[in-house]
Amino acid sequence: MTVLGCIADDFTGATDLAGLLARSGVKVNLHMGVPDAPPTDTAAFEVIALKCRTEPAPDAVAECLRALDWLKAAGAERFFWKYCSTFDSTADGNIGPVAEALMDKLGAEQTIYCPAFPENGRSIFMGNLFVGEQPLAESPMKDHPLTPMRDSNLMRLLEPQVTRPVGLANRLVVEKGADALRDRLAELRAEGVAHVVVDAVSDSDLRVISEACRDMVLLTGGSAVAMALPELYLKDGTLKADAPRMQAPQLAQGAIVLSGSCSAMTRAQVAAYLEQAEGFRLDPLDLAQNGAGAALAWLEKQPLDSAKIIYATAEPASVKTAQDKLGVAKAGNVVEEALAALAVKARDLGVRRFVVAGGETSGAVTKALGVTQLTIGAEIAPGVPWCFATSDGHDIAVTLKSGNFGAESFFADALAKL
Incomplete structure (x- = not known):
């Protein structure tokens, strides 16, 4: 049975996420597009790779909702919306519009946004995204041919893409641990904040975030924030220890x-x-x-x-x-x-x-x-x-x-x- 259903906005991002989940040794299936056939022989982690990062927002939303339906049919009850660790998007989307559509379909009042990947030099501090030691807007991403990133502040980037309030759970909260982060999210939820950017500058921060948010029906971010989920799911019994493992085929040369x-x-x-x-x-x-x-x-x-x-x-x-x-x-x-x-x-x-x-x-x-x-x-x-x-x-x-x-x-x- 599928434990976590994942939707990625491009193919390399999907393999990025799938690779981190596969560190657990548990089988991970990656589908290139929404499968035409209904789910069979599913893995604990099912990832659907789409090519919707730069599509018109209505098209991206429709495609992601189709992916969600397939993953729900596979048995998933928790979901992950994966986008680039440099938050590749424009004022029109597609990160925010897809997240809100998924939230509506799942009945989620709140979700988080955490594209941090410290192992690859992506970190978030006070809501600002860094590439190495450079703010996003000063990194080579400022000249991306399709999604030039000219602002480093994730809240400012996200606000024009969504219809509900955006807030921040900053590093000072995250460093206090999972309980403090849960309290901050509850406080923001009581204020009507649906979209929460969460700071992370280290793998230990990501683990805190995963632990605090593991039961959310929808998480969003770069792949790294999902990295600790298999271990957490194994620990609480959500993921069975005897889940199928991957077997590599023998390949010819070339x-x-x-x-x-x-x-x-x-x-x-x-x-x-x-x-x-x-x-x-x-x-x-x-x-x-x-x-x-x-x-x-x-x-x-x-x-x-x-x-x-x-x-x-x-x-x-x-x-x-x-x-x-x-x-x-x-x-x-x-x-x-x-x-x-x-x-x-x-x-x-x-x-x-x-x-x-x-x-x-x-x-x-x-x-x-x-x-x-x-x-x-x-x-x-x-x-x-x-x-x-x-x-x-x-x-x-x-x-x-x-x-x-x-x-x-x-x-x-x-x-x-x-």
């Missing part, structure tokens, strides 16, 4: 790295991997005019067991040039379509290990490979696990990396792990 992310960390990771791998760079302007033929031909010539990477990763100025000439949507679409076609070609050539960087890229690649469900395996870096699936009858391993996650050596680290 690997490829496909990168569409243009984040600062991914740029460093691509540069590091090119020192030991053959590479082919995709240019959106060339793809728009000539298609992916040259990249496909290059891939076909590479030995199956060689280290290889195909990437559209580029500096912000190059990205802007392509977007100015093609439009933001088309510049992204031509890259996604090319990387999707290249993933299928790689599979047909015998590749069975896929390292994918970027949320939009991950969605395009998994869709092209026909992957609808993943079983979560070993973690490569905090929040980035290997996942196992089938594609056209073949067992494959896929890791879907959020742009800024992992060390500079991530691509090599990932392939060495499996």
